[in-house]
């Protein structure tokens with residue numbers, strides 16, 4: 001499958017998902033660490049979801065300013081073989097717009113991994129200070145670094161010293177509701193050499209069930225001079241505009257909704273208007289890409305994970321998910337997509353939260 005960087009599908013600037021103000025704001029290029037990025041609507045890193053196959057489909061629909069890999073273990077990266085690794089894997093053409101996210105706990109392991117990321121030609125390196133999965137915390141990585149600000153700063157300082165590509169930090173509020181520690185840390189991360197902060201305003205143990213505290217993004221934005229991107233529960237152009245207006249953040253990073261509708265980048269930034277055949281088109285493209293990039297067992301596992309977020313698009317998403325959960329191969333997936341995903345299916349106004357926030 002060859003990548004297509006922009007769609008030739010019709011642009012309809014009167015569609016309800018197109019807002020001139022938002023599009024203009026999002027389409028303003030931004031410099032990060034001396035490198036230019038064409039727009040301010042980015043894909044958030046998501047384990048098991050933002051793999052090379054999904055990114056290939058995302059690229060087909062176009063207009064995502066910057067793409068992040070799922071988290072890659074800093075311990076594993078130095079010896080990973082991209083030909084067989086399920087996570088440290090990419091298509092050569094995506095490297096100029098792809099940031100590799102690393103999860104690790106010590107400056108030493110992060111430096112070795114970051115050097116490899118730079119050597120491979122990624123746009124930048126992102127340091128995970130947001131994941132609070134039990135295994136991650138046990139390894140003192142991800143959001144665990146927010147418990148030890150000295151260590152978090154040392155990691156950024158060491159990575160900054162080791163590479164010349166842009167250094168991003170994705171982090172959460174921390175382990176208590178107060179924003180003051182995150183504000184203090186963000187200043188220190190800037191001093192340590194971070195080029196951009198992506199902030200998800202939830203406390204670390206919160207599994208995305210309660211709404212994020214959007215106003216905390218403003219506190220981080222006002223604390224530093226480097227760009228700050230906001231993240232969390234943005235599913236509509238209105239949410240995106242609200243986050244920009246209320247917080248003054250420089251741009252927005254979208255996670256789950258980008259998996260549900262990867263064409264939203266083209267919709268919100270350039271007025272791309274999909275017709276309803278796009279829902280089937282998406283599944284067929286993803287099936288092909290998964291087949292190309294993964295062995296059959298991994299491919300179908302990735303497909304099942306994706307299905308929850310995709311099914312959240314539909315009013316009867318649960319039954320769609322149940323149907324697809326019986327697929328044993330990509331041929332099954334393609335057959336089911338042609339049989340069950342049809343124009344006219346009832347769409348949810350907002351994603352079905354039972355599927356979206358399991």
Ligand SMILES: Cc1cc2nc3c(=O)[nH]c(=O)nc-3n(C[C@H](O)[C@H](O)[C@H](O)COP(=O)(O)O)c2cc1C
Nearest residue numbers: 044045046047070071130200232233234254255256
């Ligand atoms: C399945 C899943 C996997 C995730 N994996 C990562 C990850 O590897 N690294 C990371 O920094 N955040 C990860 N996140 C968090 C997202 O990047 C994002 O912060 C969160 O989903 C909120 O944004 P959203 O409401 O736009 O989805 C993950 C989220 C989900 C749902």
